[in-house]
Amino acid sequence: MPALHATQRTEGWLSPDALERIAAHLRVPKSEVWAVASHYPEFRLAQPGRRIVRVCTGVSCRARGGRDLVAACERALGIAAGLTTADGAVTLEEMDCAFACSVAPVVEVDHAYRGRVAPGDIDSLLSAPAHAGHREVASATIAPVGSRAPVSGSPAQRLAALAGDAGARSTGARLIVGVGACSLAVGADQTLAALRAEVARRGLPFAAVAAGCNGMCWAAPAVTVARDGQSPRVMGPVTAAAVPRLLDALAANALDDAAGREFMAPQHRVLLERCGLTDPGDIADALRRGAYAAFAQALTDGSPERVIEEVRAAGLAGRGGAYFQTAVKWAGCRAARGTPKFIVVNAEEGEPGIFKDRHLMEGDPHRLLEAMLLAAFAAGASRGILYIHGEAELSAQRVATALAQARAHGLVGDRILGSDFSLEVEIRRGAGGFVLGEETALLESIEGRRAMPRPRPPFPVEAGLFGKPTVINNVETLAAVPSIVARGGAWFASLGGGRGTKLFGLSGHLKRPGVVEMELGCTLRTLIDTVGGGSSTGRPIRAAVVGGPSGSIVHPRQFDEPLIPRGPVNPGTGGVVTLDDQTSVRDAVRTLLAFNTRESCGKCTPCREGTARLLTMLDGPVDGAGVKALSEVIQVASLCGLGQAAPFAVLSGLAEFPDEFGVS
Ligand SMILES: Cc1cc2nc3c(=O)[nH]c(=O)nc-3n(C[C@H](O)[C@H](O)[C@H](O)COP(=O)(O)O)c2cc1C
Ligand code: SF4
Ligand code: FES
Incomplete structure (x- = not known):
């Protein structure tokens, strides 16, 4: 995969000649290179236009x-x-x-x-002239923050010295532009440039800086006014042309941030606490705000078992959508025989409608690295792999910068902070395909094969990557860990009725789409009306797609149900797409099913053939009983979650909106 990526990056596509050269270079059969290259949708085997x-x-x-x-x-x-x-x-x-x-x-x-x-x-x-691709505007300094490398003391003392060098002092008044993939798409880089120029021209006592986004995508490009001792105030959208008006309002003390406060008030931000405030390219900023402190303390305490116990007490369950108990995985890996043990961070996020893992990586990459270190320490892993979606370019850039900084500060690598604990970390990139995010397909991909799920048992904690004990966790799951270790598992369990907080991605017909963090057990009503500001079109909301192509179509009748795993409305990965009453639910269902059909890896017949057949059944007059019977076969006879969940959207659409399908 890295060879294919490198070739495509330089040549624009993978020609037959290039595939031959790769095969010769790697000394593997051409058929093997061809098999992998032709499997992943992002690899181009035909020459595209310029x-x-x-x-x-x-x-x-x-x-x-x-x-x-x-x-x-x-x-x-x-x-x-x-x-x-x-x-x-x-x-x-x-x-x-x-x-x-x-x-x-x-x-x-x-x-x-x-x-x-x-x-x-x-x-x-x-x-418009050809663009150079993604535009990174945040800082990215790798050099150590202090002149003296801490060489003695406990890990906690060494980290405290680092944080001291980073400067506990004030960062001064700042005007922060949230810069992430979503806000760049609507001109955040231009707003930042205009703000820097105008602040300099007016000689204002503010630093104009970039941070990750705070989740207010609806207000992007957003500008946060951050002053010591005062709550941050967020305004937006602020286009480049609107910067002078914003600064005039700031001078006149007439900023209006009411909408931002309405959006933030119902949230409980734990994982997102630094997103939108910290500069993701500056480890000093992260250290000043407490990054790596929980990890250093855990190293000082020297008890991996205690870390597992806190995570168990927190009730933390996998945010990749399956909600499996995280502590059970970690304890299983710790107890398993075989070395080296691996921690794999699943940052594949290939499910349409959800973009929260990218948000975390772009906004606070050091939180993810600290979490990965804690997970590895707890599970006994010495090798780590961050597997990032092939097109999540900004996430990969920011995580790579953070990783280089962490390495330069002795926070990743050999004998971390002077302890006996070591972790080697590398970044790998995917190349598309929904099923690639399935954990065993991901392992196959790292091993250089097509992304096709493995049968279980054995489970990855016993025999995972290269047959070795492996923990695989979702980005969001891990991002909760530093706070859990710092504040205690019982504290996290006190949120969301014992389930903690969860990120949601809001989109569709909403006034305020974005990324939010809520206590689990919140309702769609709160997400849609209170946080999301209600319908953007003035038409009533007719349905919500919850959980993407593996999720279901939810009728407003269920908008007051608490969102809890395995409850009447399962939050899944947290994607919420709202549709107004002018939108065809049948078209949405067809789009989701067509996606699953294309994405089926083809390994098992019920999924490969069944989803395709189901799709044709949606095109003519719908035979409700036939659809249900075939759906049941696909659900029970498919190997992995893609096939098992593929019919949910169809079944829920039929049940809740029968008139659209012409069934009674
Ligand atoms: C079709 C399919 C796609 C998946 N995609 C992802 C994904 O993109 N990211 C992710 O973390 N988990 C994904 N999962 C879930 C993983 O298999 C696995 O449960 C998860 O990575 C485990 O981490 P967690 O326990 O922290 O959630 C997917 C599962 C299936 C069946
Ligand atoms: S259920 Fe579908 S995606 Fe999963 S292994 Fe079978 S064919 Fe592949
Ligand atoms: S960006 Fe997600 S559906 Fe278009």
Whole structure:
């Protein structure tokens, strides 16, 4: 996979000649290289045009006009989606999700996302000069924060010395622009540049800096006014042109941040506490705000078992969607025989409609690294792999910078902070495909094969990566761990009725789409009306898609049910896409099922053939009993969660909106 990635990056695609060269270089059969390259959707085996334009037609983007954008592009380029212009200038494609659903509809031009695009914007988008791809504007200093490397004392003392060097002192008054994938898609970099220029021109006593986003995608580009001893105030959207107006309002003490406060008030932000405030490219900023302190204390205490016990007491359960008890995995790996043991961070996040793991990585990468260190320490792992989605470029950049900084400060590598604990960490990248996020498919991929799930047992904690004991955890699951270890498992369990907090990605027809952190047990009503501000179209909300293509279609009748795992409304991974009453639920169901059908790895017949058959059954008059019977077969006879959950959207759509399917 790394060889394929490197080649595609330099040559733009994987030619037959390139595949032969890779096979020769790696000394593996050509058939093996071909098998892997042809499996992953992001690898291109046909030469694309010099520019690539991709229009998102996932459920959130469709709801906000994604199909109209496809039509506008087709008209402007004179080709149908899926084709390249005759002169080889432009390839036009549809995509399932750009994972920036909160600024839908999204178009990607030359690997840079543009959000909130209207059909009238297409001509200027297509005629704009080629862009250099994703634009990182946060700082990225790798050099150690202090002059003296701490060489003695306990791990906690050494970390305290580092944090002291980072400066416990005030950071001064700051104007912070939230810069993440979603906000970059709507011009956060331009707002930052305009703000820096205008602050300098006016000689204001503020530093204009970049941080990750605070989840208020609806207000992006957002500017936070942060002064010592005062609550931060968030304003937005602030376009580059609106910067002078913002600064005038600041000078006149007339800032209006009421909408931001309404959005934040119902939230309980634990994992997100530093997102939007800390500079993700600056380890000194993270250290000042307490990063790595829980880990250093755990190393000083020297008891991995205690870390496991706190996580057990917290009731932390897997946020990758299956809600399996995290402590059980860690204890299992610790007890298993075999070395080295691995910790694998599942940052694949390939489920359309959810973008919270990216948000965490972009906003606070040091939290994830600290969490990974704690997990490895607890489970007895000495090797770590961060497996990041192939197109989550900003996440990968920020995690890579944070990793290099952590290494430079002795927080990753050999004998960390002078202890006996060592962890080698590497970053691997995916290349698309929903099933790749399934944990055993992910292991296959790391081992250099097609992403096809393994039968279980054996479970990964006994025989995982390269047959060795392996813990696999989702980014969000891990991100809770530093706070749990610092504040105690009982404290986390006191939130959300023993279940803690959960991130949700809000999109679709909402006034305030974004990323939020709520106590589990909250309701869709709260998420949609109180946090999300209600319908963006003035039309009533007709349904919510909860949990993406593995989730279900929820009727407003169930909007007051608490969102709890295995409850009447399962939060799944936390994707909530709202649809107003002008939107076809049948079209949404078909989009989700078509996605599952394309993404089936083909290993088992009920999933491969069954989902395709189910799709054709949705196209004509619907035989409700037939759909249910086939769905049951797919659910019980599929090997992995993709097939097992694929019919949920269809079954819930049929049950809750029978009139749309013409069944009674
Ligand atoms: C089709 C499919 C896709 C999945 N995609 C992801 C994913 O993108 N990220 C993730 O963390 N878990 C994903 N999972 C769940 C993983 O298999 C696994 O349960 C999870 O990574 C374990 O971590 P956790 O216990 O911290 O949730 C997926 C599962 C299935 C069946
Ligand atoms: S259920 Fe589907 S995706 Fe999962 S292993 Fe079987 S064919 Fe592959
Ligand atoms: S970005 Fe379009 S559906 Fe997610």
